[in-house]
Amino acid sequence: MEKKKVSIVVPMYNEQESLKILYQELNRVTEPLTAYSFEYLFVNDGSTDGTLAVIRELAAADTRVRYVSFSRNFGKEAALYAGLKSAAGDYIATMDADLQDPPGLLPKMLAMLEEGECDNVAARRTDRKGEPPVRSFFARCFYRVMRRLSRMEIADGARDYRLMSRLMVDSILSVSEYNRFSKGIFAWVGFETRWLEFENVKRLAGETKWGFWKLVRYSFDGIINFSDTPIRISSYLGLFLTAVSFIAIVVEVIRALVFGDPVAGWPSLVCIITFIGGIQLFCMGIMGQYIAKTYMEVKRRPHYIVKESNIDAESNLLYNENQRTS
Ligand code: UDP
Ligand code: MG
Numbered sequence: 577m578e579k580k581k582v583s584i585v586v587p588m589y590n591e592q593e594s595l596k597i598l599y600q601e602l603n604r605v606t607e608p609l610t611a612y613s614f615e616y617l618f619v620n621d622g623s624t625d626g627t628l629a630v631i632r633e634l635a636a637a638d639t640r641v642r643y644v645s646f647s648r649n650f651g652k653e654a655a656l657y658a659g660l661k662s663a664a665g666d667y668i669a670t671m672d673a674d675l676q677d678p679p680g681l682l683p684k685m686l687a688m689l690e691e692g693e694c695d696n697v698a699a700r701r702t703d704r705k706g707e708p709p710v711r712s713f714f715a716r717c718f719y720r721v722m723r724r725l726s727r728m729e730i731a732d733g734a735r736d737y738r739l740m741s742r743l744m745v746d747s748i749l750s751v752s753e754y755n756r757f758s759k760g761i762f763a764w765v766g767f768e769t770r771w772l773e774f775e776n777v778k779r780l781a782g783e784t785k786w787g788f789w790k791l792v793r794y795s796f797d798g799i800i801n802f803s804d805t806p807i808r809i810s811s812y813l814g815l816f817l818t819a820v821s822f823i824a825i826v827v828e829v830i831r832a833l834v835f836g837d838p839v840a841g842w843p844s845l846v847c848i849i850t851f852i853g854g855i856q857l858f859c860m861g862i863m864g865q866y867i868a869k870t871y872m873e874v875k876r877r878p879h880y881i882v883k884e885s886n887i888d889a890e891s892n893l894l895y896n897e898n899q900r901t902s
Contacts, residue, residue, distance in 0.1 A: 579613045582606075582686070583665030584679075587619045587655030591673040592626040593781035598673055599634055599641075605679045609686070612667075616641045619659045622649035628884075635886050647883040652785075653756040654880040656736065660745050662887050669739045675780040677737035681772060685739040694768040695744040699737040701776040711788065718795045725803040728763045731771070738762070753801075754872050754879060757794075760802040800865050807866055810859035817855060 584602060588595065599616070606614045620628050620643060628645055635641040644658050656670060667689060671677035677699060685697040704712040719732040736758055740748075747765040762769075786794070799806065 579611065580667065581615065581665040582609075582612045583615050583617050583663035583668045584682075585617045585619065585656065585659030585663055585668060585670045586673050587621055587652050587659060587670075588623060588627050588631075588673045589621040589649060589652070589655075589785055590623045590625045590627060591782060592623070592630050594674045595627060595630050595634075597780060598675060598679070601675065601679050605682050609683060612686070614640055615663070615665060617659050617663055618643040619655040619662075620645040621652065621655040622646045642887050643885060644882055644887060645884040647881040650880040652736075653758055656758055657749075657756060657879050658882070660749055662885075663745065666742050667739055668742070668745045669737075671737045672735070674782065676777050677735055678774060678777060681737075681774060682739070685772060688770050688772070689739055689741065694770045695741040696762070696767050696769045697739045697772055698731075698734055698762070698769050699772050699774055700731055700734050702773045703776050705776045707776070711791070714788075714791070714795075718798075722760075722795075722798055722802070725799055725805040726760065728760065728802060730759050730763050734759060741767075743767075754875075754877060755797060755801050755869050756879070757798040757801045760798055764802070796865075800869060804866075806862050810862045813855060814859060817852065821852075 586598065591598075595618075602614075602616060606612075616638075618631050618634075618641065620631055631641070631643045631645070635643055642662070644662055646655070646658070659670065660668060667686065669682065669685070671679065681699055685699070688694070688697045704715070716732060719730060722728075722730050744765065744767050747767070748761055751761050751765065
């Protein structure tokens with residue numbers, strides 16, 4: 577029987593220090609797993625350091641190393657998408673390059689998937705040790721809001737460290753939207769997920785690419801991509817204010833008729849005007865967010881642009897087709 581193939585997809589942005597250690601660690605973990613064949617799929621997301629050179633070097637020495645290199649930094653989501661698209665495995669894992677997703681969990685994940693009860697094993701950290709407390713706090717809030725707004729189970733502490741079946745990956749690829757929020761897409765495609773818990777590990781080298789504001793933007797993207805609640809809130813708000821002002825008009829008219837109109841109330845008028853103006857701008861802003869997303873979607877731009885790769889895209893497609901028909 578032919579060995580089952582496992583693809584390990586790793587997005588990389590300026591990870592030259594981590595990469596070599598990650599490679600060694602992957603070799604150490606995969607070596608005893610003789611029942612499988614492996615491919616390491618490194619996606620260089622427009623790194624400005626020596627990451628690509630290291631990848632080339634590894635690829636020259638080891639045929640299991642396959643890579644895709646972007647023409648610029650397209651973001652982690654695009655890198656993940658490219659990796660999943662190029663992966664030829666029957667099972668596909670995604671993990672970070674900085675060893676925060678311990679490769680040592682792979683055998684366990686494979687065993688869980690092989691039981692055949694689920695299509696997807698995901699790792700979740702049980703704590704956020706070593707992370708700034710402010711970041712943890714906001715992250716928790718985000719997951720709570722996200723769960724309510726999108727009515728989808730997006731687990732707190734879930735990393736993008738997963739092992740998936742071919743079927744699940746094909747489903748993820750069929751969600752081809754430009755604005756990608758992977759954690760949401762993983763949940764959206766469904767399938768049974770088993771969770772594997774582990775303790776938070778500190779980044780090996782380099783530093784995190786997610787500053788506070790980048791994370792804030794990412795969370796807004798997540799909410800807007802997976803929920804239309806904000807836009808509904810804005811229309812409810814509009815409706816509510818219309819009702820209030822209607823009542824106010826009636827009251828004012830009656831008051832003027834009964835008591836006459838002593839000219840006063842300029843300050844309150846200004847308050848009301850600015851209040852309503854503020855709300856209008858706010859709601860328009862929310863609408864604008866959705867329009868902006870729609871705008872990006874209808875352009876149908878490619879998710880990323882490959883500058884260099886050692887993967888023959890066509891043979892890969894064929895491979896996947898054969899897998900499906902056989
Ligand atoms: N990454 C990427 N493109 C980016 C930012 C990050 O491919 O624009 C990769 C990065 O190299 C790493 C993974 O995404 O492998 C997670 O990034 P990081 O460790 O900085 O995030 P954190 O673990 O702090 O959430
Ligand atoms: Mg990290």
